[in-house]
Every structure is written in C-alpha cells, then in structure tokens.
Amino acid sequence: MHPSIKPIAGVMVAAITSVLAPHEPSRAHSLVAGKRTGVLTASMKRVLRRACVAAAVVVTAAWTCPATAVDEPTHSPQIVELSVTPSADDIATAKERLRQGDLVRLTGKALGSVSQIGGIVLSNTRGASTSGPVPGRTSSARSTPLIRHTIGLRKSRSGVVHQLEIFTSAESKHPQTRPREAFARWVKDQRALSAKAGDAAPSQAWTPLFNITLIAESEVTPNETQSTVNVYRLVETNDANDWYMVLTDASLLPDYQGCVFGFAPNLFCGWYNQSRSIQISLSGGTLIDHGPTGTVTSSTVGFSIGGSLSPAGPGFSGNYSQTWTQPAVTTTDTSNATIAAWNEAFTGPAPLFDPPPPITSTSGFLSHQGAIFSTPEGTTSISIPVQISTTWAFNGTLDGLDHTFLDTLELSTTINTGPPFFAVVPSSLSIAPGGTATVRVTALIPNSPDGFSWTIATNHPATWLSVPSPGPFSESRDIPVTVAAGTANGLTGTLTIDSMPAFAAPSVEGGPLLVNITVGTPSPPLLPPAGVLLAGGEVSGLAITNQANVYDVATQQIVPVANMTTPRLGHTATLLANGDILIAGGCTDQAPSFSCIATATAEIYHPAASAFTAV
Secondary structure, eight states: OOTTOOOBTTBOOTTEEEEEOTTOTTOOBOOOOOSOOSOOOHHHHHHHHHHHHHOSEEEESSOOOOHHHHOOTTOOOOEEEEOSOOOHHHHHHHHHHHHTTOEEEEEGGGGGGHHHHHOOOOOOOEEEEEEOOBTTTBSSOEEEEEEEEEEEEEEOTTSOEEEEEEEEETTOSOTTHHHHHHHHHHHHHHHHHHHTTTTSOSSTTEEEEEEEEEEEEOSSSOOEEEEEEEEEEEOOOOSSEEEEEEEEEEEEEOOOOOEEOSSOSSEEEEEEEEEEEEEEEOTTOEEEEEESOSEEOSSEEEEEEOTTOOOSSTTOOOOEEEEEEOTTEEEEEOOOSSEEEEEEEEOOOOGGGSSOOOHHHHSOEEEEEEEEEEEETTOOOEEEEEEEEEEEEEEEEETTEEEEEEEEEEEEEEEEEOSOEEEEEOSEEEEOTTOEEEEEEEEEOTTOOOOOOEEEEEOOSSSSEEOSOOOOBOSOEEEEEEEOTTOOTTOEEEEEEEESSTTOSGGGTTSOEEEEEEESSOOOOOOOOOEEEEEOOEEETTEEOOOEEEEETTTTEEEEEOOOSSOOBSOEEEEOTTSOEEEEOOEEEEOTTOOEEEOOOEEEEETTTTEEEEO
C-alpha cells in the first residue's frame, strides 16, 4: 500500500487499480477492494486527494485526480496508466490529461484504445529475437517474433505527440519487469524534454510530422535496443520538389555480466555490443543528403545536413547538426541513391579476455543518423521504411571449448505520413450586419496525431469584422466570423488564414488562404461535406489506418474529416435512417503472415459533426 493511503474504517476504494510513486517508477502498489465500493464518501475523497499529491500515477474508473493535485512544482508530466479495457469516462480523462501534457501508459487490454485516446494508428513494426545456444538458458538456436507490450504517449506544447512502443518476446523470461523499467527510462527522457522545451523542430525551417520511439528486448537475455525516429518536412515555396528529413537516435544496452579472464578452465566475457545496422529510405524519394558519411574511426563523430537547402522564411536555415563520442566504434556509411544506411562495428575483448571490451561495447551506447529525401511536388503521401538490426556477443571457454554466442534483435517499421493538409471553406461569405457565419479550417498531418499550427486574422482596417481569437491553433476547427451591427451593406473585407510559420503546407506555398467577406444578404449556412465516406484501409507495409475522408460531390474534392476511433480494414459501412453511418468489424491489425486480427467493435460516423463515436 502506498504510504500516503490509509484504510478508512477498514474500507478501501476498489476503483483504483494502481499507484506509482514518483520516486519508485517501477513499483506498483495495489489497493485491495473492500466491500463498499459503490459510493465515494467525503472522507474517502480526502484520502484520494492525499494520494494524488503523493503519487505520479493514479488509475481509476470512478475517481480522477484533479489536475492541480498531481502537478509537480516543476510542472513535470505525470502518468495516467490503463491496463484494462477503459470505459468512456476513462478514455475522456486520458485524452484530457494527454492534452494537458501528461503521459499515458497502456498495457494489456487497454492497448486497443490507443487510437481513441491519442488519435494515433499503431505502427506496423515487426521484429524477431534470434539467439544461438545461450549458456544456462537455451541449449539450441531459436527465433521468436516480438509482440507489442506497452504503449506510451505524451503531447508536447507544440502539439507533437511522442509515441512509445515496447516490444518483447512472447516467451520473455521477464514479461513485466523489463518493459516497466524501459518505460521508466522513457518517462525520464520525456520529462527532460518537457522541462527544456526539447519538443521543438530542429529549426523553424522544418515542420514536425511524426515521432516514435521503439524499444525491443531479447527473449532469453536482457539485451535491449531503442530507436527514436523523427520525420520533418521542409518549409519551402519550391514548385518542383518537397523535402523530408528523417532523424534517428539509436541506442543499445547490453546485459554485460563482466569478463573472467586468464587461464581458468571456465572463462567468459559478455554480453557486449558486437554490431548494428540501420537503414532508412523513402518510397519514391531520392536521397539528397545524409550523415554521418564515409568510414568513421575517430572517437568524436558529427555530421551536418540540409545546409544547401533554401527554406522559405526570414533567416530560416535547413541545416541540422549532431555530434557524439564513440571511442572504439567504427561507423561505415553504406548509403546509395535511395537508401541511407550505416553499419556500426564494436570492439570485442582481447584474447583470453584481457583487456575486456571497451565501455562503448559493454554499456549503453547512443548514436545519431540523419537523411534528407526529395519527392516530386504534389506527392500527397509518403512511406518511410526503417530497419534496425542489432547483435550482441558472449564469448566463453566452457568445458575446455571456445564458444561465441550471438543474440540478435531485428526491428522494421514503416512510417506513413505526408505533407500537412490545410484548407478553408467557403472561400467567400456574405454576412448581414450584426450577423455571424462560420468558416471551417481543416489543419492536419496525414496518419499523424501531431497538431499543425495556424492563425487567422482580419486584414480590414475597420473594426466591423471580427473573429473570437487569432490563434495560434493546432487542430481543425470551425471559426465564427461576426459583422458588427450597423455596418453598411456592400462593405468588403478579408480573412487571412496562414500556417505558422508561413509556407508550411503546400496550399500556402503561394501565400495565405483567403476568405472574402461581403456585408449583405447572408450566405446559406455552412454544411458538412456531403458525398462518399472513405474510411480506413491499408496504407503500407501491413499498417491499417483510422484516417477518414469525404469525397465532396459539390466541390469534387477529397476532404479529410475526423479519424475513426479504431483503425479498420475490411469493415462494413451501413447508412442509417437518420443519415449517420454505422462502421462495424474488420481487421484492426495484421499478423506478419498477413492474417487478419479481427475486432467485434463498431462506431458511428455523424456527417453533421464530421466525427465518429464508438458504440
């Protein structure tokens, strides 16, 4: 039991499932249910408030810690943890806490709710843990697929959603402890980013599109690999090409047990980092810059990319630089015209293991990679395959024979995204004096939960035309536009809607979006796009999306609408008598063998609100 929580007349509150203390991120304190669980008395609530103050995590179906109660003095993000199928209230609470900047952790049956909470589609990451005979653990070589164990989410102040996915083997010897420890390390990194505003793009020249951290752990050893992938698009006005930058921060952590050297009958040394390969590509794209380059054997490594690009905006530079140290590591650039690729070779032990491997081989090691690709102007979707293979080694003289045991983790994922979609309807409005009309601004990044920043302004010197707020905003929304009472008919004005910074979406490369306003007979009210609903499907590499669009018959344009609550492929869509559309069943994921992982869930699309609700 958490020390700040005391029994109330022998009764505990069953709604709370676990509490994690801030200083003990890997220890769960279970609260045992009592007999009386239907009502929270005033005294119970006082105890819960004290628990909220002391705890970093409070998970509950009937009680949510007040935001002010869990905020640390440093405003460090707190953790909301879900491990069972959440209720609608749980989902709403988690979404709000995520919006406020807190962290969300999902495990077990709660994994299926990630789309409803974070607006994200689970990555199509696949992986395998391959081990030879391991002393004291396995007697033969084996390869087992990796499964998704934990998802972590945090939304930054700039609207970027940091997504974590932890993978373990189905036969892991530590199915709970190691994922929780890995999550605790990610939390520490996220709190550090939040504290120093480290969520921003490398510069205003780059618009963030996607961020994901992948952690995988070996089946039979605690060896671990972690990679963070960030995708950005260049802010530019070029009418021939678009440019995308992909950055990876790749780390690995061996289960180093030390070295026993000399002439003893049973010598050993390991596990230690042996090698790693990293590949990044962009389907249909051309690699124009990357780093590091060549063969690097020096202790200090660095690269600069993007300096030759010409982004739009005052004083903007597309340059990105990174440096790190890697003594006793050799990095070899094996890139070609379409693939950025590197091999890293680590130094092993000397004969008879004296001296042992250097520290870069026996402890956590972090390196960085960057690649910039160009695509033809007008490309509306991109796929970025990323492949990482890591091998650790264990040397030993066992029973008089020399052995080298290998442990390999392979991860592959494909990031599907595209340039920001930024549009406004209608392009002109007539508003009566004293009246109000609505303009609808759609601002999103395909297949990404990240926000897209924009502003709105009236460029008429008079005060008769107004909007409630100029922004900035980071999501799609309807904006009421008001003409002051007593304004003369026939006056005209303009709304200016622009990305922040300017030129950050294809639709505003030639200038901001404009809505012409005329004072006079009111225009018909703005209606949702009417036509054909296009929802879900497979995007690339087994990934199933929850993205939805409507083909607007009137404008003959495809207009993005809110995402479905669940990614689906092969589902049904039934038009109901009231005009809503019932979406049911389908596959929410696919196994590596392309077999469907089906769902029995359903949701309804409401055309009037351009939104989905789960049923």
